[in-house]
Amino acid sequence: xxxxxLIAVAVALLAGCTASxxxxxxxxxxxxxxxxxxxxxxxxAQGPDVTNDATRLATAQEGERLFLRRCGVCHxxxxxxxxxxxxxxxxxxxKLQDRLGLTPEFVIRTAxxxxxxxxxxxxxxxxxxxxxxxxxxxxxxR
Amino acid sequence: MALTLPPGVSAAGFQSALQAFEGVVGHDxxxxxxxxxxxxxxxxxxxxEAQNAPSAAVAVGSVEExxxxxxxxxxxxxxxxxxxxxxxxxxxxxxxxxxxxxxxDLGRMRRIIEVNPDLGYCVVEPGVGFFDLYEHIQANDIPLxxxxxxxxxxxxxxxxxxxxxxxxxxxxxxxxxxxxxxVLPDGDLLRTGMGAMEGNHAWHCFPYSYGPGIEQLFCQxxxxxxxxxxxxxxxxxxxxxxxxxxxxxxGDIGWIVDTISALKRSGVxxxxxxxxxxxxxxxxxxxxxxxxxxxxxxxxxxxxxxLRQHHLGxxxxxxxxxxxxxxxxxxxxxIKEAFGRHTQIPFVExxxxxxxxxxxxxxxxGVPSAIPLMMGAWTGGRxxxxxxxPVVPPHSSxxxxxxxxxxxxxxxxxxxxxxSFTIGDRHINNMNMLMFDxxxxxxxxxxxxxxxxxVSDAREAGYGEYRTHLDWMDPVAQTFDFNNxxxxxxxxxxxxxxxxxGIIAPGKQGVWPTAYREHRA
Numbered sequence: 121x122x123x124x125x126l127i128a129v130a131v132a133l134l135a136g137c138t139a140s141x142x143x144x145x146x147x148x149x150x151x152x153x154x155x156x157x158x159x160x161x162x163x164x165a166q167g168p169d170v171t172n173d174a175t176r177l178a179t180a181q182e183g184e185r186l187f188l189r190r191c192g193v194c195h196x197x198x199x200x201x202x203x204x205x206x207x208x209x210x211x212x213x214x215k216l217q218d219r220l221g222l223t224p225e226f227v228i229r230t231a232x233x234x235x236x237x238x239x240x241x242x243x244x245x246x247x248x249x250x251x252x253x254x255x256x257x258x259x260x261x262r
Numbered sequence: 263m264a265l266t267l268p269p270g271v272s273a274a275g276f277q278s279a280l281q282a283f284e285g286v287v288g289h290d291x292x293x294x295x296x297x298x299x300x301x302x303x304x305x306x307x308x309x310x311e312a313q314n315a316p317s318a319a320v321a322v323g324s325v326e327e328x329x330x331x332x333x334x335x336x337x338x339x340x341x342x343x344x345x346x347x348x349x350x351x352x353x354x355x356x357x358x359x360x361x362x363x364x365x366x367d368l369g370r371m372r373r374i375i376e377v378n379p380d381l382g383y384c385v386v387e388p389g390v391g392f393f394d395l396y397e398h399i400q401a402n403d404i405p406l407x408x409x410x411x412x413x414x415x416x417x418x419x420x421x422x423x424x425x426x427x428x429x430x431x432x433x434x435x436x437x438x439x440x441x442x443x444x445v446l447p448d449g450d451l452l453r454t455g456m457g458a459m460e461g462n463h464a465w466h467c468f469p470y471s472y473g474p475g476i477e478q479l480f481c482q483x484x485x486x487x488x489x490x491x492x493x494x495x496x497x498x499x500x501x502x503x504x505x506x507x508x509x510x511x512x513g514d515i516g517w518i519v520d521t522i523s524a525l526k527r528s529g530v531x532x533x534x535x536x537x538x539x540x541x542x543x544x545x546x547x548x549x550x551x552x553x554x555x556x557x558x559x560x561x562x563x564x565x566x567x568x569l570r571q572h573h574l575g576x577x578x579x580x581x582x583x584x585x586x587x588x589x590x591x592x593x594x595x596x597i598k599e600a601f602g603r604h605t606q607i608p609f610v611e612x613x614x615x616x617x618x619x620x621x622x623x624x625x626x627x628g629v630p631s632a633i634p635l636m637m638g639a640w641t642g643g644r645x646x647x648x649x650x651x652p653v654v655p656p657h658s659s660x661x662x663x664x665x666x667x668x669x670x671x672x673x674x675x676x677x678x679x680x681x682s683f684t685i686g687d688r689h690i691n692n693m694n695m696l697m698f699d700x701x702x703x704x705x706x707x708x709x710x711x712x713x714x715x716x717v718s719d720a721r722e723a724g725y726g727e728y729r730t731h732l733d734w735m736d737p738v739a740q741t742f743d744f745n746n747x748x749x750x751x752x753x754x755x756x757x758x759x760x761x762x763x764g765i766i767a768p769g770k771q772g773v774w775p776t777a778y779r780e781h782r783a
Binding site for chain 1: 290291293297298300301302303305306319321323347348349351355356367369370393415548549622630631632633635636637638639643644645
């Protein structure tokens with residue numbers, strides 16, 4: 121995927137610990153600091169807006185799209201949540217979409233109660249119906 | 263979270279108010295379960311959440327609904343705590359100053375009303391987050407760019423009203439406000455600036471009005487509820503040039519500030535310039551226990567080892583120049599010459615062109631990210647943070663003085679030191695980030711004592727905070743003490759005149775209406 125390729129390039133840059141020089145032969149010092157995090161263009165990753173009062177309270181909404189819109193800020197590639205979760209789960213499960221074994225109850229409790237650095241999600245941010253759809257989507261790989 | 267009733271309101275009176283609110287917004291948008299109260303309380307509270315407990319939340323979908331709720335709140339004597347999106351993390355999140363207040367959530371008012379590519383502004387509602395606006399701009403290929411705060415999860419309007427900070431040339435966010443629409447405490451609707459004239463075409467172009475300007479009266483304020491705002495945006499720069507440098511010695515911050523400050527006033531550096539200490543980088547690389555597992559602050563010797571090991575300086579300077587290569591190259595030459603008078607360290611130069619990948623950790627790209635919130639995971643447990651952020655003049659004499667004082671206090675309390683300086687034209691926001699584990703009562707108690715001392719120390723030295731957490735709104739207000747707190751006395755006269763029932767955000771920034779004044783800390 122293109123996104124993965126971008127990250128690979130960025131990581132390779134860091135591994136070499138060089139930043140691009142200025143072309144005047146000036147030696148660049150080692151960059152240091154955190155690994156570069158490349159975020160994908162959000163409007164492509166997250167899809168169109170799904171904030172519509174007429175539908176926000178309806179049941180059987182599309183969980184994947186809602187997840188991308190409501191949770192994608194932190195839980196897509198390179199996001200804060202993804203990076204923190206990466207510290208404690210198998211390498212290919214840092215993105216919530218890829219996690220195995222999530223239950224709807226766990227997703228809902230985590231969203232409403234918060235967890236670690238994750239703030240709580242109100243019903244204005246994700247209605248019960250929306251959160252139920254998101255929870256069903258994230259627990260599809262049980 | 264158990265129900266805390268608004269002061270002086272009976273359980274029956276409260277239920278009757280909620281029923282009246284439901285009549286306006288519908289049953290689904292009056293949020294009054296234990297779970298709702300929990301979601302609107304302060305997850306990062308330095309202490310018990312109960313002292314800022316909301317009784318409920320009501321979410322309005324339009325200006326008309328908002329006006330109706332405000333009128334009902336007056337009738338039922340229910341204090342409201344307006345929030346845009348409630349992401350004021352580290353300052354109280356969505357939670358009210360006065361326990362028992364009903365959170366008035368504007369998150370459903372989420373329309374982007376206008377983006378004007380020719381004149382460089384947008385008009386948005388309070389629920390519009392930085393991510394929403396960014397996506398709108400990208401999706402419509404509008405040649406403008408945003409200025410975003412470190413945590414861009416919140417509201418564009420809310421952040422500007424709280425005087426939030428970004429890191430582009432438009433990084434002084436409150437200055438980008440141009441033309442507000444405001445619901446007043448009696449439910450009346452006001453438009454400020456040129457918008458006071460019906461149909462005026464320059465509402466979002468001229469930041470003043472005819473007669474006194476009043477927009478700043480609605481910033482960090484409880485005199486009204488902003489329902490729309492014009493926000494200036496800068497033209498999109500399709501090419502950037504970044505100059506970054508790691509600088510080793512703590513004391514170097516003096517010349518760094520003097521150099522940048524002069525370059526800013528002469529217009530060579532245009533951005534709101536961020537300079538941060540090493541911990542700002544380390545929090546993105548792992549948790550505290552990955553670097554040091556002892557109690558208390560990381561010892562100096564270990565800090566030095568970590569800096570060497572991770573190729574970090576004590577300070578990190580990252581200057582981003584925006585626009586045409588011919589101009590940014592010339593700016594870079596001037597900057598290099600100025601820095602060259604103090605250091606032999608060469609800048610790392612990174613040109614960037616639109617379409618190339620950008621680093622989410624770098625808010626000077628103007629792209630929203632929540633990455634800096636990773637510091638919440640630093641301590642482990644339920645991590646939280648508090649910012650102590652005095653404003654100082656951008657001169658070494660002040661910076662070194664304030665740094666020495668706060669550094670000593672933070673060291674005395676054995677807390678990790680994480681300072682940053684965001685250099686504006688004629689001021690610096692000196693943010694000292696204090697991270698703590700909420701589940702460790704000893705850490706919380708230590709932090710509270712430390713914060714009290716930092717506030718009083720700064721006052722003694724002649725500096726004050728630009729913004730603070732709910733728990734210090736009164737103590738910080740007290741530090742603004744000229745002529746027996748003349749400014750606060752004026753605010754409270756205005757408060758009582760405009761909001762006789764005191765229902766809008768009592769206690770916000772230490773401004774108390776007569777009705778609730780006994781709750782002042």
